[in-house]
Amino acid sequence: MGKTSxxxxxxxxxxxxxxxxxxxxxxxxxxxxxxxxxxxxxxxTETVYGLGADAFNEEAVQKVFQAxxxxxxxxxxxxxxxxxxxxxxxxxxxxxxxxxxxxxWPGPLTLIVKxxxxxxxxxxxxxxxxxVRMPDNPIALELIARSGTAIAAPSxxxxxxxxxxxxxxxxxxxEGRIDGILLxxxxxxxxxxxxxxxxxxxxxxLRPGVITAEQIETVxxxxxxxxxxxxxxxxxxxxxxxxxxxxxxAPQAEMVVVEGPRNRVRAxxxxxxxxxxxxxxxxxxxxxxxxxxxxxxxxxxxxxRELDGQGVDVIFAGALSHRDGVGFAVMNRxxxxxxxxxxxV
Ligand code: TXA
Ligand code: MG
Numbered sequence: 131m132g133k134t135s136x137x138x139x140x141x142x143x144x145x146x147x148x149x150x151x152x153x154x155x156x157x158x159x160x161x162x163x164x165x166x167x168x169x170x171x172x173x174x175t176e177t178v179y180g181l182g183a184d185a186f187n188e189e190a191v192q193k194v195f196q197a198x199x200x201x202x203x204x205x206x207x208x209x210x211x212x213x214x215x216x217x218x219x220x221x222x223x224x225x226x227x228x229x230x231x232x233x234x235w236p237g238p239l240t241l242i243v244k245x246x247x248x249x250x251x252x253x254x255x256x257x258x259x260x261x262v263r264m265p266d267n268p269i270a271l272e273l274i275a276r277s278g279t280a281i282a283a284p285s286x287x288x289x290x291x292x293x294x295x296x297x298x299x300x301x302x303x304x305e306g307r308i309d310g311i312l313l314x315x316x317x318x319x320x321x322x323x324x325x326x327x328x329x330x331x332x333x334x335x336l337r338p339g340v341i342t343a344e345q346i347e348t349v350x351x352x353x354x355x356x357x358x359x360x361x362x363x364x365x366x367x368x369x370x371x372x373x374x375x376x377x378x379x380a381p382q383a384e385m386v387v388v389e390g391p392r393n394r395v396r397a398x399x400x401x402x403x404x405x406x407x408x409x410x411x412x413x414x415x416x417x418x419x420x421x422x423x424x425x426x427x428x429x430x431x432x433x434x435r436e437l438d439g440q441g442v443d444v445i446f447a448g449a450l451s452h453r454d455g456v457g458f459a460v461m462n463r464x465x466x467x468x469x470x471x472x473x474x475v
Contacts, residue, residue, distance in 0.1 A: 342455025
């Protein structure tokens with residue numbers, strides 16, 4: 131089922147001392163010092179925890195790829211602490227960009243724009259565009275502001291593992307591999323930011339999140355496209371966000387998504403559970419209330435890690451309705467986790 135973790139290619143030994151830091155002024159000061167000397171610090175955001183490095187320091191960014199075991203063509207998101215700092219990475223803001231920034235920052239919207247030459251190619255995976263966002267978390271904003279630079283940060287998990295929504299998840303994956311972890315609260319949103327490509331002629335969503343196409347359309351008054359590869363039937367097409375092509379979020383267990391009317395989904399999951407338990411398999415079930423999209427987004431990755439922790443062999447997950455924007459975003463993660471292993475009832 132293609133469960134290769136790229137983390138297996140990680141070259142960094144996991145035997146360094148990782149400082150566990152809290153949100154105090156002094157601890158944030160230590161995290162700032164680590165960033166300024168080219169080290170790596172994980173920090174909380176409202177979406178998922180990030181693994182930060184100085185976005186303009188090539189050696190530091192290189193270490194991010196190593197610590198995560200991340201393929202080098204998968205670009206990082208550059209995080210800033212004030213809207214005006216977008217000028218560090220791009221030179222011209224269209225009226226649409228200004229409107230989106232006014233409406234959604236700080237918050238879970240990442241904008242892809244043409245990059246300035248000062249942004250190293252290693253940060254953008256060799257692309258001439260850069261992804262940028264201002265996160266909505268006080269610890270993250272203080273870390274970035276006091277570091278005096280922009281912070282490149284992918285999600286703070288080993289590549290291929292579910293994204294971390296609790297400090298404990300970061301410790302499981304990265305303790306011993308990075309310089310510090312800033313502890314914060316559990317992430318409020320729970321899935322990663324919406325990635326919106328504003329670098330081409332038409333705005334296009336490359337990764338769905340809790341900020342939906344409809345909300346974006348309302349602000350810019352234009353139709354927003356969705357990358358073709360996001361449609362489950364087109365999963366063989368190359369996605370435009372390089373990171374979207376890799377095996378993602380994969381639990382250690384086999385995973386199957388059961389799709390159809392709710393009552394039948396429920397019945398089929400029960401049946402599959404019984405059959406599998408009789409075969410001696412340990413079974414995990416993920417079944418959210420059908421319309422509880424926000425809650426599903428908040429809990430999904432944590433549930434995957436929890437079931438892995440229990441050592442389940444197989445996970446059966448009930449599909450959510452696709453139509454709603456946030457439901458679509460959660461389903462994108464659920465289908466990827468299951469390697470598009472779908473049963474229709
Ligand atoms: O919520 C989030 O976005 C979290 C927190 C930490 O901010 N970050 C995050 O980063 O999810 P990461 O690296 O796991 O995902 C970044 C996504 C990848 O799919 C990557 O390919 C895409 O954004 N991306 C980054 N730069 C891009 C670019 N210039 N063009 C197209 N896609 C890009
Ligand atoms: Mg990620």
